[in-house]
Amino acid sequence: MTYKVKVENVSKIYDMNRSRKDKLLSLFTFGHFYKEKPFYALRDISFEVEPGDSVGIVGLNGSGKSTLSDLLGEATVPSEGKITINGTSSMIAINAGLDQELTGVENIKKKCLMHGLSEKQIDERYNDILEFSELDDFINQPIKSYSSGMKSRLGFAIAIHTDPDVLIIDEALSVGDETFSNKCIEKIKQFQKEGKTIFFVSHSAKQVGRMCNKAMWIHYGELIDYGKCVPIANEYARFITKFQKMSKQDQLDYKKEMLTKQQEKSDEISTKKYHRPLLRYIPIVSLFGLFVYSVLLQLNIF
Numbered sequence: 001m002t003y004k005v006k007v008e009n010v011s012k013i014y015d016m017n018r019s020r021k022d023k024l025l026s027l028f029t030f031g032h033f034y035k036e037k038p039f040y041a042l043r044d045i046s047f048e049v050e051p052g053d054s055v056g057i058v059g060l061n062g063s064g065k066s067t068l069s070d071l072l073g074e075a076t077v078p079s080e081g082k083i084t085i086n087g088t089s090s091m092i093a094i095n096a097g098l099d100q101e102l103t104g105v106e107n108i109k110k111k112c113l114m115h116g117l118s119e120k121q122i123d124e125r126y127n128d129i130l131e132f133s134e135l136d137d138f139i140n141q142p143i144k145s146y147s148s149g150m151k152s153r154l155g156f157a158i159a160i161h162t163d164p165d166v167l168i169i170d171e172a173l174s175v176g177d178e179t180f181s182n183k184c185i186e187k188i189k190q191f192q193k194e195g196k197t198i199f200f201v202s203h204s205a206k207q208v209g210r211m212c213n214k215a216m217w218i219h220y221g222e223l224i225d226y227g228k229c230v231p232i233a234n235e236y237a238r239f240i241t242k243f244q245k246m247s248k249q250d251q252l253d254y255k256k257e258m259l260t261k262q263q264e265k266s267d268e269i270s271t272k273k274y275h276r277p278l279l280r281y282i283p284i285v286s287l288f289g290l291f292v293y294s295v296l297l298q299l300n301i302f
């Protein structure tokens with residue numbers, strides 16, 4: 001079967017340099033010179049998703065779930081590798097793509113236009129979006145004054161009315177009241193019946209087990225399991241039960257140890273890639289050559 005989403009050897013590297021000068025140096029030398037070492041928030045992830053699949057993404061805090069959903073929702077681009085989506089994607093995350101300074105009405109228009117809807121289509125769908133979001137008169141307020149639940153409701157209402165083929169739901173259901181969550185779940189089920197592809201980011205193995213046919217477990221930047229939902233959700237639930245039985249201090253120590261390992265692996269990759277003795281000087285020498293050449297041109301020496 002042809003895939004709906006194909007992710008090939010994708011990594012997301014964060015530039016950890018703080019000052020503008022260090023960031024620029026790292027940028028212009030293609031990462032060869034840096035003060036702070038880069039961080040691989042996701043490392044060499046590959047998977048394929050078939051049309052109509054509902055994929056649950058689980059993992060501890062800081063494992064890389066939101067980074068992956070941002071990549072799938074095309075809010076950011078991979079640092080390495082390739083993502084191919086056959087169709088349009090729409091992301092529902094708290095705040096995803098919403099402009100804090102604009103009102104609810106303005107955000108509806110902006111996001112719908114970004115998803116390729118015409119002014120006429122937006123006018124036709126506006127009342128449905130407003131009704132689904134349950135925001136009533138608050139829709140005319142800037143969304144910076146909204147609670148996280150209100151933002152999530154607006155984000156959800158807009159996303160489901162933009163006809164996406166691929167829907168990415170990032171923790172949108174963990175805020176807000178239960179009645180609204182149930183309404184969203186009904187809507188998601190309707191999307192599933194229509195054969196749409198769904199990614200569902202959640203901390204809850206139970207929710208993933210109920211909603212998805214496939215699952216992936218991301219652990220500190222690595223994809224450690226992907227396949228049929230129930231066995232993975234069960235395995236993750238067992239891990240979480242064990243984790244929660246640990247003392248607060250042991251949990252912190254575990255997270256610290258994992259993060260240190262993740263940073264060590266990031267260092268290993270960057271060292272291998274960027275610290276080949278001669279190669280590391282090529283970008284800076286080329287830039288310097290270009291600079292000298294342009295100065296000579298300005299001086300009419302050629």
Ligand SMILES: Nc1ncnc2c1ncn2[C@@H]1O[C@H](COP(=O)(O)OP(=O)(O)OP(=O)(O)O)[C@@H](O)[C@H]1O
Nearest residue numbers: 014015039041059060061062063064065066067068
């Ligand atoms: N802009 C950034 N710059 C540097 N590091 C970042 C940035 N965004 C995220 N990270 C780091 O990348 C890793 C993955 O973060 P991400 O938010 O994707 O995890 P998550 O699994 O979604 O966590 P949570 O469940 O808490 O939302 C974390 O170590 C985080 O600190």
